[in-house]
Amino acid sequence: MIPFEKNFYSESPSVRMMTEQDVALYRRKRNITVEGRDVPKPVRVFQETNFPDYCLQVIAECGFVEPTPIQSQGWPMALKGRDLIGIAETGSGKTLAYLLPALVHVLAQPPLMSGEGPIVLVLAPTRELAVQIQEEAVKFGLRSRVRSTCIYGGAPKGPQIRDLRRGVEIVIATPGRLIDMLEACHTNLRRVTYLVLDEADRMLDMGFEPQIRKIISQIRPDRQTLYWSATWPREVETLARQFLHNPYKVIIGSLELKANQSIMQIIEVVSENEKYPRLVKLLNEMMDGSRILIFLDTKKGCDQVTRQLRMDGWPALSIHGDKAQSERDWVLSQFKSGSSPIMTATDVAARGLDVKDIKCVINYDFPTSLEDYVHRIGRTGRAGAKGTAFTFFTHLNAKYARNLIKILQEAGQTVSPALATLARSTGAASGGFGGNFRSRGRGYGNRSLISGSNTIPIGGRKQW
């Protein structure tokens, strides 16, 4: 094994001069909570970090003025070489919180020899998110010797194999294709010393955990492991700590499920039949060139609503996991460029995606967990911008009402009487928190997305 230096952080003189009181005040003002032994002081300006000069230059070019709270505390922690759990709301700069320390980490290592695998591995739950992270890595790795590549399914293997065989310091991957590549010996994880789980609670849930276990088992145990998410259900903590040693924990705000405060959240209690007409009414009010993202719970629902919208003349496209990756890529690019300002999506688009100027998120269906609710609406209101989230809420979703109200109140939103009434109609607070980590709610009842004369069958496919 190649030994690696674990502490890349030395406090700048200005950080060293901060008194404990200064630190406490700084953290209090920015809602930073820390746990762990020997927690380093936060950095207040970019110049207090020890990132390479060219990184600071890119930061300046991006127009960033000062580190976000998760960055100011996360950077020195990550640079210490210790494990880390970082929890901060959607749109608060988590990607750079782990990517820049990753660059420093790589630059401090002996160069890659031929046949060696990556030094940094970042795992993400969707292909689009992996690609987005890689774009960010390219932006900051460009002017150094740090190469990166993205390994994900649905795309041709050839170029990915070529990149891996040629050697890259940073690999950003979705689990399935990475395991595929490992089994085919196109790469190995023997040199990985910096492992990131983005959207960590999702990566540790039922669907992903076995794959994550398989991947982590191939990485040296003295690696540095970093978890990041906007949501952190209590149920994951025990599982998560199995893969961590003496971690720091940094939380921005509270550990309570918390939505981004700059998003106006509007819950509309409707019946199933009222959804589509209500959607059209909202689109008529909101359409002014900016982007609108509509979430549904099922792929079929996405197709149906998109088809109906297009028949009614709306420029809508749909993204979900049954579509070819080439179409997913195209739809997302059309949405990003504004050529198709309305996108319907399943939860494939719920986490992490950073599209500028999404003015409005509409939950056509209420999600199957409140964590997903927080992530979905977090596609708007990014980097301090304002956004609006409309959510259609039916009596079938009543079990979420109480905890949803908690989220609304915590984020300073008004609670409509209709929602309050629904909350009172349910017994003790039951449903909601915990997402995939507890048993799923029962009783969905019959649902058809578009009722009566509005139903549009999709050619050749059986439905309902």
Place this chain on the structure above:
DNA sequence: AAAAAAC
């Protein structure tokens, strides 16, 4: 009676 993630 959900989605995602490899071929």
